[in-house]
Amino acid sequence: MKPLYSSEDDNSDRKNGVVVASGYEHPECADDVLRTNGLVLKRSVKLLPGLLEYSRLSYANMKDPSQGPVNSVQFHKNAQLLLVGGLDRTLKFFQVDGKKNEMIKSIFLEDCPIRKAAFSPDGSQAIILGRGKFAYTFDLVKAHVDKIGPFAGRDEKSVESFEVSPYSKTIAFVGNEGYILLVSSKMKELIGTLKMNGSVRSVAFTNDGQQLLSSGGDGQIYHWDLRTRSCFYKGVDEGCLTGTALSVPPVGNLFAAGSDSGIVNIYNRDDFIGGKRKPIKVIENLTTKVDFMKFNLDAQILAIGSRMKKNSMKLIHVPSLNVFSNWPPPNKAVHYPSCMDFSPHGGFMAVGNATGKVLLYKLHHYTRA
Template sequence: MLQETKISENLSIVKPKKKKREDKVAETEMKKLENVLFGSLYPVEFGKNIEEEEDALFITDRSANSALSVYEEDAAIVATEDLAPRTPVWVDEEEAKTNINISKVNRLRKIRKEEDEKIISGSEYVSRLRAHHMKLNPSTDWARPDSHVYNSDDSDGDFDGILQTTEDLVVPGSSKLLPGLLEYSRLVDANGQDPSSGPINSVQFHRNGQLLLTGGLDKKLRFFQIDGKRNTKIQSIFVDDCPIRKASFTPDGSQVILSGRRKFFYSFDLVKAKMDKIGPLVGREEKSLETFEISPDSKTIAFIGNEGYILLVSSKTKELIGTLKMNGTARALTFGNDGQELVATGGDGQIYHFDMRSMSCFHKGVDEGCLTGTALGMSPKGNIFAAGSDSGIVNVYNKEEFLGGNRKPMKRIENLTTKVDFIKFNCDAQILAICSSMKKNSMKLVHVPSFTVFSNWPPANKALQFPRCLDFSPGGGMMALGNAAGHVLLYKLNHYRHA
């Protein structure tokens, strides 16, 4: 009752009349006492100079929103004489002079108060923009210091452990790559610090995802540290008697095998930084060992020999440990089942499956529509493989169905028109890269789950030139492409988080 009485007395003097100075001072002291005991209804309006009006003892807050406007005619705040006047730190004088036509711009019509309103002042324009911003961006309870959003009694509300781990707080909803458009970014060339003077024939990432090797016809084996920004060159090795046709890390990352159109090949030990020349192989008369594949267990190197022979060499002793034979000429190889199987294709258009334990062929099947097989690629899990031919057609097979007698491919890809030279699956087999070195920009990236080609690849303006080789980083985040101009183009695949 006492508070209501005091407030009613306060409201009854909103419009003060002319009184004597003594009465005004006494009345002011009374209101000061009321404010100390019960608090004022509204805060003092900042930036208002009390001395502007000679007899103004009260200031009405006009900045309140519509919800509080019912009190504007009934309440006032007593301004004390000892309150120091406050002025804005900075005032833009042009705001009052500037007029804004809010009817010409569509997005400004939403701040009109009347339908036919057109011109408003600059200060009014700023005020309405602020009010509109507050309307679109209301304050959130969890951001307030005095807020308690979470219930401590809730059994599911254990948030103390969030900051006690280094795990990601935001986890991607799905790792599924969508078809249509491939999100990628062009980075600095992988060999930008030392481009090759000849065509690039081999490019491969080390299993750590940071080291990249390049090899080409300029007889140089180069190593680069890939970061996407500088791609620093680490080392360059000149092999004076062997233009490099292929160079590859062993899967365990301990050495590099490189070869050319020679009777011998080289092995480079990464730990000892030592290059060894091996060959010719005892008992063999091959004049070229330019094509080979290394088994996933790093134990065996399979070279393509003469007249359909496949030469098996131990990666440890570098000695010939066995041979496999095809009916036609051998053109392409790939390993499967963790190195226990070898798949080969060649001049007779058939696909051979060899058992590495018994050194024998356990299955042979015709590659549909293929006269001469030129390329092979196996998915990391070994459940599907792709075979390319000299006509530019790539057939993708389910391995179990193919071995079971079903020779019908899962998909027949006909996007290339010249001989397929290279086939490569990425780390999770969602992308299949196929390329031909006989035509500019002749490279396609296939979305494997849907077997559709990404429509925005290759880039426009023949940026790839004549592609010759490609490799995906172990985590899938980067893709390196070597071309005949001696450049290794580097791309970041935005769907994958790690290199």
């Protein structure tokens, strides 16, 4: 069976039916420097506030829509490859060009209604989680499915969510009773645990992979040092009773914290750790639980959303910390949004929803997908 992806193919134009982007450039390699609200970013073009220039494209999964709510969408960092997973127990991969969006592989997992799926940051595998004591991995090179867990010494009835460290070495699973399970992505074994006072609902790695943020039932945000596996700071998320979502951008010094009330607080991380717990911006545009948040690659856009209300998704212009006034589209076009992702160079935005569709948009500010 041909592989979906090979690390040797990163700079080629087309291999094995997958279009691969060449010349991948981290935003820190671009030309201009913008300093604002804790951001220290190098990038070629400054995104202006107000109106976002975008257009609707064909559904990303139009060749094979999901037969249930879509819970995960993610672009591969080196290829024009989009992962789609949902409650129909099927993981699909689409070659996204904005026009044909061909499906190139589908994997059915009999016992795994997919709650979350994600590429490892090195792009070599996909991690798939249902609701149970274990997860799956799919090796994109060998086209092989394997299991992670159950974990020795743990009695979690269900592992609810996960995040992978930026360098793909560690997977942080959300466990029961405030436990965060640290698992080696290579050996697929438990290598340590962290323990919050309340339940844990969300985790996010810092962009250097050395720290982990977590939030949950006690309304506090924990900062963990993964080298010592200890909490070096925790502070109250202002106005939050239960934290439900966290996001850290790939560059800069901000983080966003969402709660069950729909409030999103944006903080300067150094200020927060230093005891200045006031957010630099409170986003009050959502009125139901914050389910997902995502910064784009150069941290000029933050997407926030809730599954519980139609069209309940906003895009925030991060340098000004103001919401783009022309998103979402009118007429409840997004339906009940459930997940989203930005493409590696910012040109595409994919939004999964409860109808099984993945909406695809072109963001005109970014010239490359």
